[in-house]
Amino acid sequence: MEHLIRVQNDYDRQVLAWLRGRIGDAALQTVALRLGRERKPYLSTICRSLGIRPPGRRQFAAEAARVHRTVGDQYLARIREILGQRPGDPAKDAALPARN
Incomplete structure (x- = not known):
């Protein structure tokens, strides 16, 4: 456009x-x-x-902040999930990406 x-x-x-x-x-x-x-x-x-x-600039900024907060919360939840795993648990280790 x-x-x-x-x-x-x-x-x-x-x-x-x-x-x-x-x-x-x-x-x-x-x-x-x-x-x-x-x-x-x-x-x-x-x-x-x-x-x-x-909409005004503030409305667009508020929506962007809400989206960024949601994405950040999802990443933090995943990080907490990974950190909460016990080493050597084969079921949980399978969900993690392989390291090279």
């Missing part, structure tokens, strides 16, 4: 992904082509023409 719409920073990329999920690629392409006759339209222009207000 970036070939049709002016994307200038990471926030624009997040808004573009959010907008694609909300209205779909076909509708977004139609609006971009209608608004961008001579040059690519700004994402804010597209949102205004649709009457849609995208």
Whole structure:
């Protein structure tokens, strides 16, 4: 979609992904082509023409932090599981990757 719409920073990329999920690629392409006759339209222009207000930067940051926390918790749980194993337990050793 970036070939049709002016994307200038990471926030624009997040808004573009959010907008694609909300209205779909076909509708977004139609609006971009209608608004961008001579040059690519700004994402804010597209949102205004649709009457849609995208989430703020803080909302995107909060969602990213939640996802990062979830992934980190999963890794910590796996590390605790590995550290809690007794050495020489063949059933549990089979689950561990082989060392070269």
